[in-house]
Amino acid sequence: MISIRVICLAVLAGILRFVACQQTNYSCVVKQSQANTTEKLSKLRARMRSLSLYAYVIFSEDEYQSEYAQQYDTRRAWITGFLGSAGSAVVTLDQAALWIDSRYWTQAENELDCTNWLLMRQGEPNVLTLDDWIASKLKATSSYNKVGVAIQLTSSDYWSSTKSAVTLRDVPLVEVAELIDEIRITDRSMASSNPVFVHDIMFAGISWEKKVEIIAGLINVESTDGFLVTALDEVAWLFNARGSDIPYNPFFKAYAFVHANQTTRLWMNESQLTSDARTQLRNVIIQPYEEFLLDLYKLASNTDVNRIWMTRSVSQEILDRIPANKRFIAGSPIERTKAIKNPTEQKGMRDCGVRDSIARVRHLIWLENEINNNRQVNETQAAERLEYYQSLEAYFKGISFPTISAVGAHAATIHFEPNAETAAQITRDEVYLLDAGAQYLDGTTDVTRTHTFGTPTTEEKKAYTLVLQGSIDLADAVFPVGTYGRQLDILARQSLYKNFMDYAHSTGHGIGHFLSIHEGPSERRKLEEIIDQRFPDASDIYNSKTNSASNNIEQPIERPVDPSGDPSVSNE
CATH class of the missing domain: 3.40.350.10 (Creatinase/prolidase N-terminal domain)
Known part of the structure; x- marks a missing residue:
């Protein structure tokens, strides 16, 4: 059976242009x-x-x-x-x-x-x-x-x-x-140390003990003694625990180590654990956060430990604690396992997507009504109102990234963040880009739409149509199991290429389940396989005059085996 990963597509396109070959391609304008x-x-x-x-x-x-x-x-x-x-x-x-x-x-x-x-x-x-x-x-x-x-x-x-x-x-x-x-003596806040709570199995789908069992099995396949967990989303996923130490992400600062025999260690500030979390993790060896590096050195120095599995993203400070002959550096077994969503997670992603869509519709009705009644609404006010509507939905825990609420020329900034001092008014005369997402206990969302409240120009309609064509082509794709992202990438771009347009970044990325808005290992322009993944399918054109964006979540699903016996996948 084909398992499911979740991926968020963000296709951002701009008119193809040639720039001067300077070292920075940038002239200073104060x-x-x-x-x-x-x-x-x-x-x-x-x-x-x-x-x-x-x-x-x-x-x-x-x-x-x-x-x-x-x-x-x-x-x-x-x-x-x-x-x-x-x-x-x-x-x-x-x-x-x-x-x-x-x-x-x-x-x-x-x-x-x-x-x-x-x-x-x-x-x-x-x-x-x-x-x-x-x-x-x-x-x-x-x-x-x-x-x-x-x-x-x-x-x-x-x-x-x-x-x-x-x-x-x-x-x-x-x-x-x-x-x-x-x-930086001043102008620095205290480090966050917020409560760590249980991510209930009704949302997670499987227990943390079962997850450890799965990861330990992969550790044994590679003949290593254990895996060092240094990515915060992997720590949160592994232990079915969530926090709020990191903006827009339900993470808490910690390190972990999974032994081949399923013994599990966790280095964190134990005082952050709620009583339920403490009970859930009673079989985990919890050690003080500040002792992690020393404990790791001792663990690596143990004569019974021959190989420690870690990723290339571990810090050099951590790597220095592990003898070179005991290092096994490879992709994370948790990252790939986490990316393959279980049935409960799949349902949660669908359900939270529906609720988030309700919030978006309410927001659009409100915004259209305000504009039609000649009441001023700026980019910041629109973003805040959307978050309000999202907060009314069940299981809401916050937004998943800074809301991109951008009108007119501001929409040319792909990651534009409005602020109260410089926010522009939303009008009938310019397109309005809204790229936003939320964290819910049952999933994470990321949706982009381009709106117009007046009559769009010929250029704007053309841009929107080309973007839509790319989204449809990608959503309609049928491809064999084992297909790579780079092979599908052309589907999102071909309508743009025909009109001398392109975008300068990847077509898609993974999305977590009440975790990161960007989740590895898959990306639609890299070598990772695309099977079993959900994609917000987005196509955008951004320049100072014409802006268009669309972003939907797709999930590749298994199709009936064809007469040749080869399995294939299509997008849902």
Whole structure:
């Protein structure tokens, strides 16, 4: 039988255009909305000189490589002024640069302190990668010739690739403390430590003990002694527990280890557990969070432990605790197992999708009525009203990402976040883009729609039609088991290609079950198979004049075996 994964498609398309081949493809235009980072950079560079560093790398992610970080961990946003959820920065003694993909270019032009920072448009012609840019700036003969990285925030995969790049210049990559934390004396909230509660089996479908049994079986297949769990969504899924330490995600900070014999360890702040959660996890060995690294070192040093399974996303700080001959680095057994939704999870995703749709319809009726009665509604007010309607639905636990409520030119910013000070009024004359989702106990949603309350232009109608054609082509696809995402990608793009349009990012991504809005391992432009997955199918065109978006959730389902005996899949 074909099992089911859930995937969210976000197809964002823009008119194909040619850009000048400059290092950054970006001209600095100073705006009031941009941050002033001069003083922050001065303090950071002073600290760098004291350590003989020429360059220092700053990431968006926390120690878990989370997509969203609590305010306590927003180091890259603090030093750059750019508030988008993704991007990496490098500060040298004389320059500073930020690397972001096409989703954030317009947002960065409005937020990044362009008098102090270079905007590196990732993926554009002649734009160096972060590693290559660092390597091109280094001089081994300089007294300041080291590249510093905070290893607790650096994935082992990144550490390895960057070390290779700078070694070619005879420059050392060195482990340093988190320098942003050292200079960020004020303007930093306390770390979140909220209650951790049980995700009831009526929503989860199977017990945490059964999940451990499944993962332990995979551990034994690989002849390893255990799997180190470092991703927060995997910890939450494994133990049927949820929290609220991370914005938009029901996670709590913790690490775990599953032994081949099904013994399970959990490092966390035990005081966060509710009484029900404490009872549910009574057979788990719970250890203090702050003792994790020492405990891991002791575990890896045990002569009875020969191989520890971990992923490439573990931090370099964690990897350093495990001898090289005991490391087994491969994709997470939890990630793939979690992506295959059980029948209870499948039903929950359908049910919460219906309730979320009710909220969207109520919101649209309200918004249309306000506009027709000439009452002013801006982007922020519209987003807040949608969240209100979502909160009226059963099992609502919050929104699943910052609501993208954007009118007119604002919709050209793919991840636009409205704020009360700059929010534009929604009118009959411009299209209105609404990309929003919610967390419910029985699932997670992500829906995008483009609305017009007047008469759309010929160009807008054409854009919307092309987007719709791509969505229909993808939704109507029938494909054999084993098909890869890259093979289906053309279906979403072919109508756009015919009209010289395209979008610069992936067509789809996984979506969690009351977990992450973006969930691995599948993505519709990568090598992962597409079978058994649910997709919000979205096609969007964004530019300053024409904006169109559509986003639906699809679930590939098993079809009757054809006469040849080969199984195939279609989208529901």
